[in-house]
Amino acid sequence: MLPSAVVTVLNDPIARAQAYLLSHQAPEGHWVGELEANTTITSEYLLLCHLIDRVDRPKEAKAVRYLRRAQLSDGGWSLFEGGPANLSATIKAYFAMRMAGVSVDDPALAAARERIREMGGPVRADVFTKILLALFGEYDWNGVPAMPVEIMLLPRPFFLFNIYEVSYWSRTVIVPLLIIMDRKPVKWLPPHLALDELWPEPREKTSLRFPRVPKPFSWRTLFWKNFFIAVDDGLKIWERFTTRPLRKRAVEAARVWLEERLAVPGGLGGIYPAMANSILAMRVLGYADDHPLVLGQIKEIEALAVETHEELHYQPCPSPVWDTALAINALIESDLPPTHAALRRAAEWLIDRQILVPGDWQVKRPHVRPGGWAFQYHNDFYPDLDDTAMVLMALEKVHGLDTDAARLAKERGLGWLLGMQGEDGGWASFDADNKRLYLNNIPFADHGALLDPSTEDLTGRCLELLGTLGYHREFEPAQRALHFLRHTQRHDGPWYGRWGVNYIYGTWSVLRGLRAIGEDLRHEYVQRAVRWLERRQNRDGGWGETCESYDDPEFAGVGESTPSQTAWALLGLFAAGRTSGRTVERGIEYLLRTQRSDGSWDDRLWNGTGFPRVFYLKYHLYAKYFPLWALGIYRRAQA
Incomplete structure (x- = not known):
């Protein structure tokens, strides 16, 4: 032509x-x-509403219809269109639907339950899913990686870890989590909502230890993974014996850090997970449900809704x-x-x-x-x-x-x-030289996205x-x-x-x-x-x-x-x-x-x-x- x-x-x-x-x-x-995004944001939103006693039943019903439509033929939920079932996404969707009143005998939940058990159950889920379950008493806090709030007091040049050596998205999620994990609150569920049916083996007989062999395998990651598992064991002991004045200082540092960032428009970090965690952290600290900082985060989350006549889901x-x-x-x-x-x-x-x-x-x-x-x-x-x-x-x-x-x-x-511009000549997304890659091996970072390198x-x-x-x-x-x-x-x-x-x-x-x-x-x-x-x-x-x-x-x-x-x-x-x-x-x-x-x-x-x-x-x-x-x-x- x-x-x-x-x-x-x-x-x-x-x-x-x-x-x-x-x-x-x-x-x-x-x-x-x-x-x-995938269904996890919407599932987490439904569960957040139960945690903070803000359930809107008509909206919840719309969200359940969305979850039903997104379910795969094998009973699971995926991370992306055309992808395979993902264990954590499936657990969250199942739990959200149960909390919304869907019967345990519903065919959608029966299929999901079978898929969850096939994939290993809650013990094989990611860290954030375990934390969400722990907030309802459905996972032992001792099986969650230790993240002592005293991290807030580590000096910025500290060689091993401080909050500015991880990405912005990790930082805004972690800081409110430090407050939550320090208090380890639990909103106990009535017996009929317990999730015992998701465990392939009785939960009291299931080891909650973290896997020690990395996938994919390398000797370097094997070393760092097991090193940080040992550190995690030590931190769990530290959490039991650390002095209260030190912990009080750390919680106050986290609170001040949080308040400074909640005072500006847009929500904490501008992303759903950080906003949701900040609401829970503020409540744990005693802030009233109608406190402007709490209401501000709720307003930002509600602005993420995509609602039609039949369905409702949330953007990140x-x-x-x-x-x-x-x-x-x-x-x-x-x-x-x-x-x-x-x-x-x-x-x-x-x-x-x-x-x-x-x-x-x-x-x-x-x-x-x-x-x-x-x-x-x-x-x-x-x-x-x-x-x-x-x-x-x-x-x-x-x-x-x-x-x-x-x-x-x-x-x-x-x-x-x-x-x-970074020291390596490249550019990262939000920070410069955020590249301590060994930190991706800490048990908390099982998602492998803790950092923001070039x-x-x-x-x-x-x-x-x-x-x-x-x-x-x-x-x-x-x-x-x-x-x-x-x-x-x-x-x-x-x-x-x-x-x-x-x-x-x-x-x-x-x-x-x-x-x-x-x-x-x-x-x-x-x-x-x-x-x-x-x-x-x-x-x-x-x-x-x-x-x-x-x-x-x-x-x-x-x-x-x-x-x-x-x-x-x-x-x-x-x-x-x-x-x-x-x-x-x-x-x-x-x-x-x-x-x-x-x-x-x-x-x-x-x-x-x-x-x-x-x-x-x-x-x-x-x-x-x-x-x-x-x-x-x-x-x-x-x-």
């Missing part, structure tokens, strides 16, 4: 996609789509800053005029969301001035590098803004981003920003980032994706960064990534990757095609100079074929990553702006 004919074919799909996106802009100027957090920055980039890259009123309104909304106050990140970077953006509407203590980079690229592309305000916002944002996708994004702002590969921070990326590339070509599924996401992020910063795209390591993307194209012309690739690298780049992942692959190929050829044409044909009449696309499968192997997400707007972005760049290249 001649280039002029290609452009003509693309004009209508692009115009319809732009119109769809513009029609979903909020009156305030931003975009925000649903951030869908909102994503307005991220969605808005990506929508702006997609619209401009598909040639919506950069002076368009919708883009100016969105950019002004973003400028107003810039965070100019200190946060936890300053512990590691005390001399860096604030200037980042958070993911949510409000999360002043926890701006992140990914949002900041994407926002700054959006602001650089929009025209017609207040010159001084935009310039100052970009200067502050870039200064913060450069100041947060990642390939973030580093690629920051390189793309620097290139967009006119910096070149000789710029010293860029040199360090390039070194990081060359050393973290997988042997067969792709890069890992921490925040999107998975290697396709990481690879497009890096390739766009390499192109923007002026790297020689003829380098073998770049071409290796290109060849990997080309090999992973599906027969239908699209690309897809299952969340299972986080557990088994053999699934890297393997999965049912989705519009978002197809767009990422195409954007990566375009960045590497591949804007023609049959591979690209088939990818474009897939996007045109799967576009809906209203101009949108839909991802059937999950496309985002909260915590690899533990918690996955579906960004509902990803399939609305990423395909548009890819089509726009392709049209521009053909023209």
Whole structure:
């Protein structure tokens, strides 16, 4: 097909996609789509309502209908669409339905019960599930890893552990948990609600000891795992004999830390688990149910609800800053005029969301001035590098803004981003140099997501920003980032994706960064990534990757095609100079074929990553702006 004919074919799909996106802009100027998670958030919410005596039976019934619909044919509940049953998710859903009044003889619960027992029962569940069960007296607190509240008193440079050596999401969950686990409260259930039926063997005969052999096995992790199990044994003794004045000081330190962060809008850390734990911690400390700090967290949680006439479920957090920055980039890259009123309104909304106050990140970077953006509407203590980079690229592309305000916002944002580069040359999400990987072996960290190290996708994004702002590969921070990326590339070509599924996401992020910063795209390591993307194209012309690739690298780049992942692959190929050829044409044909009449696309499968192997997400707007972005760049290249 001649280039002029290609452009003509693309004009209508692009115009319809732009119109769809513009029609979903909020009156305030931003975009925000649903951030869908698995059933665990909704199950935990139902159980939280019982713990704090705020059960709303009509809403509970709607949530139970949602849980029923999400149940797998084998009786379990999964962590992502198309995934296998997960023990912890299944226990939480089962427990929530029992507490909602569903009969133990109900076929859904009978099937779930059998699946739970097959998978090993509560003793094989993750730590957070055990803690939730312990709060109802359904798990022995002695079987939960020790987390003494005295951790709050450890000095920041302490070599082994302190709260600033773990990620922000871990920190905001752990600090209120320290208060809870110090008091070990129990809301005892009536006998008919006890969960004895979930234990394959009688619970009094079941060992609650932590497994000592790591999976996957390595001698290094075997050492650290058993070292920390021994530490846990010692901490349990410490908890019994520590002096009360010391413990009182530690609880007060945790309370003060918590109050400081609850006083700002958005909820603790802007995420459901931290907010829920903070409510329980405040109640344990004696705060009244109608205390403004308690009510504030409840209000933030209720704002996460997605309710229809029949069902109710909960998001982990909102994503307005991220969605808005990506929508702006997609619209401009598909040639919506950069002076368009919708883009100016969105950019002004973003400028107003810039965070100019200190946060936890300053512990590691005390001399860096604030200037980042958070993911949510409000999360002043926890701006992140990914949002900041994407926002700054959006602001650089929009025209017609207040010159001084935009310039100052970009200067502050870039200064913060450069100041947060890690010692290894990469960028992490929320903190710098949060990389004590041995801490992932403590019994409490069985989820393996305790830390926030530098990642390939973030580093690629920051390189793309620097290139967009006119910096070149000789710029010293860029040199360090390039070194990081060359050393973290997988042997067969792709890069890992921490925040999107998975290697396709990481690879497009890096390739766009390499192109923007002026790297020689003829380098073998770049071409290796290109060849990997080309090999992973599906027969239908699209690309897809299952969340299972986080557990088994053999699934890297393997999965049912989705519009978002197809767009990422195409954007990566375009960045590497591949804007023609049959591979690209088939990818474009897939996007045109799967576009809906209203101009949108839909991802059937999950496309985002909260915590690899533990918690996955579906960004509902990803399939609305990423395909548009890819089509726009392709049209521009053909023209």
